Amino acid sequence: MLPFILKRVFQSILVLVITGAIAFSMFTFVGDPIDNMLGQERTMEDVERLRAQLGLDKPVPVQYFRFLNQAAQGNFGVSYRQGREVSEIIMERAPATLELAALSAVFAVLMGIALGVFTAIRRDGFTANFIMSVSLIGVSLPTFLIGILLIYLFSVQLGWLPSFGRGEVVQIGGWTTGFLTESGLKALILPAITLGLYQMTLIMRLVRSEMLEVLRQDYIRFARARGLSNRVINFRHALKNTMVPVITVIGLQLGAIIAFAIITETVFQWPGLGLLFINAIQFVDIPVMAAYLMMISVMFVVINLLVDILYAFIDPRLRVSAK
Amino acid sequence: MTEPVLSIRNLTVEIPTRRGLFKPVQNVSYDIHPGEIRGVVGESGAGKSMTGNAVIGLLDDPARVASGEIWLKGRRIDNLSTEEKRAIRGSEIGMIFQDPLTSLNPLFTIGEQLVETIQLHLKVSAAEAKERALALLDRVSIPDPKTRFDQYPHQFSGGMRQRVVIALALCSEPSVIVADEPTTALDVSIQAQVLDLIKELASETQVGVILVTHDMGVIADTTEQVTVMYSGEVVENGPTDKVLSAPEHEYTKSLISAVPRPQVKLHRFPQVSYGGRETTFKIQDLARNWHKPEPSKSGKLVEVKGITKTFLEKSALLPSRRTYFTAVDNVSFDIKDGEVFGLVGESGSGKSTVARMIGTLLPVDAGQIQFDGDDVTAMSAADMANYRKQIQMIFQDPFSSLNPRMKVESIVAEPLIHHKLLPPDQISGRVHELLDRVGLTRAAAAKYPHEFSGGQRQRISIARALATQPRFLICDEPTSALDVSIQAQILNILKDLQEHLGLTMLFISHDLPVVRQMCDRVGVMKQGQLIEVQDTEALFANPEQDYTAQLLDLMPRLAQLSG
Numbered sequence: 001m002l003p004f005i006l007k008r009v010f011q012s013i014l015v016l017v018i019t020g021a022i023a024f025s026m027f028t029f030v031g032d033p034i035d036n037m038l039g040q041e042r043t044m045e046d047v048e049r050l051r052a053q054l055g056l057d058k059p060v061p062v063q064y065f066r067f068l069n070q071a072a073q074g075n076f077g078v079s080y081r082q083g084r085e086v087s088e089i090i091m092e093r094a095p096a097t098l099e100l101a102a103l104s105a106v107f108a109v110l111m112g113i114a115l116g117v118f119t120a121i122r123r124d125g126f127t128a129n130f131i132m133s134v135s136l137i138g139v140s141l142p143t144f145l146i147g148i149l150l151i152y153l154f155s156v157q158l159g160w161l162p163s164f165g166r167g168e169v170v171q172i173g174g175w176t177t178g179f180l181t182e183s184g185l186k187a188l189i190l191p192a193i194t195l196g197l198y199q200m201t202l203i204m205r206l207v208r209s210e211m212l213e214v215l216r217q218d219y220i221r222f223a224r225a226r227g228l229s230n231r232v233i234n235f236r237h238a239l240k241n242t243m244v245p246v247i248t249v250i251g252l253q254l255g256a257i258i259a260f261a262i263i264t265e266t267v268f269q270w271p272g273l274g275l276l277f278i279n280a281i282q283f284v285d286i287p288v289m290a291a292y293l294m295m296i297s298v299m300f301v302v303i304n305l306l307v308d309i310l311y312a313f314i315d316p317r318l319r320v321s322a323k
Numbered sequence: 324m325t326e327p328v329l330s331i332r333n334l335t336v337e338i339p340t341r342r343g344l345f346k347p348v349q350n351v352s353y354d355i356h357p358g359e360i361r362g363v364v365g366e367s368g369a370g371k372s373m374t375g376n377a378v379i380g381l382l383d384d385p386a387r388v389a390s391g392e393i394w395l396k397g398r399r400i401d402n403l404s405t406e407e408k409r410a411i412r413g414s415e416i417g418m419i420f421q422d423p424l425t426s427l428n429p430l431f432t433i434g435e436q437l438v439e440t441i442q443l444h445l446k447v448s449a450a451e452a453k454e455r456a457l458a459l460l461d462r463v464s465i466p467d468p469k470t471r472f473d474q475y476p477h478q479f480s481g482g483m484r485q486r487v488v489i490a491l492a493l494c495s496e497p498s499v500i501v502a503d504e505p506t507t508a509l510d511v512s513i514q515a516q517v518l519d520l521i522k523e524l525a526s527e528t529q530v531g532v533i534l535v536t537h538d539m540g541v542i543a544d545t546t547e548q549v550t551v552m553y554s555g556e557v558v559e560n561g562p563t564d565k566v567l568s569a570p571e572h573e574y575t576k577s578l579i580s581a582v583p584r585p586q587v588k589l590h591r592f593p594q595v596s597y598g599g600r601e602t603t604f605k606i607q608d609l610a611r612n613w614h615k616p617e618p619s620k621s622g623k624l625v626e627v628k629g630i631t632k633t634f635l636e637k638s639a640l641l642p643s644r645r646t647y648f649t650a651v652d653n654v655s656f657d658i659k660d661g662e663v664f665g666l667v668g669e670s671g672s673g674k675s676t677v678a679r680m681i682g683t684l685l686p687v688d689a690g691q692i693q694f695d696g697d698d699v700t701a702m703s704a705a706d707m708a709n710y711r712k713q714i715q716m717i718f719q720d721p722f723s724s725l726n727p728r729m730k731v732e733s734i735v736a737e738p739l740i741h742h743k744l745l746p747p748d749q750i751s752g753r754v755h756e757l758l759d760r761v762g763l764t765r766a767a768a769a770k771y772p773h774e775f776s777g778g779q780r781q782r783i784s785i786a787r788a789l790a791t792q793p794r795f796l797i798c799d800e801p802t803s804a805l806d807v808s809i810q811a812q813i814l815n816i817l818k819d820l821q822e823h824l825g826l827t828m829l830f831i832s833h834d835l836p837v838v839r840q841m842c843d844r845v846g847v848m849k850q851g852q853l854i855e856v857q858d859t860e861a862l863f864a865n866p867e868q869d870y871t872a873q874l875l876d877l878m879p880r881l882a883q884l885s886g
Binding site for chain 2 (some may be wrong): 217
């Protein structure tokens with residue numbers, strides 16, 4: 001078990017070093033930061049001074065090491081556009097995205113598993129087939145269209161829910177939350193569904209097919225032969241076996257929810273990281289882009305590491321060696 | 324005579340299909356008395372398992388009981404509601420399945436699965452249930468039940484798992500146990516132990532046992548009463564010794580005669596002739612345009628010199644913490660031109676690993692394999708291609724050794740195309756000829772593998788192996804997955820190959836009677852080592868090693884059949 005985790009940690013670090021190199025190369029290849037930071041009226045001394053101050057006169061490997069070192073401490077320099085510390089800007093925007101992502105993840109996982117199990121058990125039922133057909137819409141419609149349709153229905157026509165923004169937020173320490181006010185909660189619903197719908201249908205379809213596979217296994221037949229009730233067989237014996245492969249995909253999808261919140265945030269003008277990233281691209285704000293890239297890759301890597309550990313926790317065959 | 328604990332009366336099971344009603348079980352009747360073991364024997368598709376499933380109320384949709392009655396201790400059970408049937412399952416009727424490796428849930432400990440079942444049926448506290456579970460594990464002779472209780476199924480060997488499965492079936496002292504091929508997936512020695520355990524339990528707890536099997540040896544050794552089924556119907560019913568020694572029905576007679584005898588060597592395997600299912604094949608016709616190979620230089624086609632294979636058993640960061648498992652340990656033997664060399668041993672003894680190393684599917688860790696004087700382990704790519712053309716393999720499982728997405732024609736043509744043996748316009752003719760020779764029709768070429776039975780698929784495998792006109796054939800348990808009648812067919816084809824085409828063969832099997840009929844010389848493997856090599860007759864008459872003697876001892880004798 002320990003060698004397995006160490007190996008995974010090592011692989012994760014390798015991934016981060018490589019994405020770090022990509023993020024770092026943006027500084028060098030996408031325009032000259034000196035040009036960006038100093039205006040038209042600059043002297044050679046200014047340029048030299050800033051070059052030395054930013055460490056750009058050092059050899060590239062040294063610069064890269066310095067970048068990694070700084071990045072590891074959460075220091076990505078100063079935003080070209082806003083002139084503020086990037087880490088400060090990210091800290092300000094992160095709560096909005098994380099709250100949205102957390103809610104849609106919970107929605108996607110709970111609904112996905114529940115509907116997946118339901119459609120697997122009632123394989124030939126009318127409701128199950130209906131859900132399966134409708135789920136095709138969730139898979140095939142693009143996110144922005146779903147968002148716009150939801151806004152049209154619930155905000156424009158019915159007027160029940162706000163169409164953009166976070167609503168009122170409460171400040172707790174450095175964290176702003178929309179969970180504590182009514183308007184904050186209302187504002188979360190539409191974007192959370194929009195963001196989680198695709199993942200939900202994906203998880204549902206996966207759980208269904210895995211569960212159907214598991215229900216065909218001999219140990220399920222044997223469980224029936226032992227006289228266990230359907231409830232125990234479906235929810236204790238079958239579901240746990242179903243979850244083993246499903247967890248990997250859920251892990252990847254959780255990363256995707258955070259990373260691809262960009263479209264949903266744009267549609268709903270959600271003041272989160274995705275919107276920040278889109279604006280950064282428009283203004284070639286490289287420190288922000290680099291920081292966002294690093295942050296997303298750290299999240300992916302951490303989630304996958306946790307999934308691998310969880311995997312071993314569920315499946316004793318990975319945890320306890322034979323004999 | 325005591326009252327029967329279970330009676331099946333005129334049971335018919337039907338499955339609605341597009342082509343009308345199909346009746347896999349027709350008008351079947353038999354009784355089981357307390358403490359009695361009744362064997363139900365027949366080929367696959369004869370309806371033996373379907374009858375067992377009907378008894379326990381586990382027929383898969385859309386199969387259903389069409390008519391007939393099932394009585395359990397004076398109570399009719401075939402017409403109960405789903406919920407009432409469930410209450411009987413596990414408490415009144417226990418069940419044991421064929422494959423112990425898949426019948427336990429891999430994610431729960433043995434203890435959890437036992438306690439769950441005990442609490443369901445006996446309504447006792449968790450502590451009492453655990454106590455009972457430990458007693459059951461002890462009863463089925465699992466050593467150190469206290470430690471084993473908290474272990475997962477993958478930590479048990481096949482035989483131990485089958486013991487756990489039996490313990491689970493015994494949880495609430497059922498009156499009947501349906502054992503569906505309980506030992507088919509096990510080694511001979513383990514099979515004997517598990518059957519002994521079932522016999523002991525039957526006489527001790529007076530539980531009635533329905534033992535479904537296709538193995539006549541198991542029937543002869545274990546059962547008191549036997550029911551012979553053919554194509555959904557009971558053809559013969561009676562005390563085992565009587566049915567085996569003086570069978571009345573033609574089918575029973577031909578089934579019994581098709582069982583390979585361990586005592587005498589026959590030229591050909593008797594086939595099950597009943598029902599007109601004898602297939603003709605014309606291997607001798609292949610000999611006409613078969614390119615007969617030159618005899619090998621030394622008279623020995625294959626020489627295996629001290630080959631060894633180790634597998635990583637437990638990976639670890641530090642090389643010193645890694646553990647290795649030696650699957651094949653310094654094995655040496657040689658196979659003469661035109662000889663059939665047998666390799667026997669229990670599962671895990673390294674037989675198949677040896678075959679794979681000779682077939683270059685696995686690299687050799689140490690030692691040498693020589694084919695007609697050339698070292699296979701150090702060949703150039705061109706020589707290797709030529710070597711691979713001269714050796715072909717036939718595998719155990721005819722279901723997974725043919726690509727389900729390829730038509731039979733492409734499957735058999737593939738070696739011809741790969742080795743560029745024939746111009747493209749002649750390939751189709753050659754494929755049809757090969758299929759014809761192994762007794763398949765021309766129409767077979769256009770079909771996919773799933774449209775064939777196990778025996779037919781194995782014949783497709785043979786046609787594929789013959790496509791390159793090999794000199795050496797490796798058969799890895801070619802008939803273990805087949806019924807006794809089909810087995811006779813396949814073995815006769817293989818014998819013809821040797822006789823008419825002069826093929827040299829490595830024949831791997833755990834079935835000693837078959838080995839005796841097939842092989843000229845036999846090697847015995849135990850835990851990766853080759854412990855004995857002898858001429859077949861000498862080995863069966865006077866085994867040198869104790870282990871060999873023990874293996875021979877365990878083989879079902881069919882004493883009643885010797886006549």
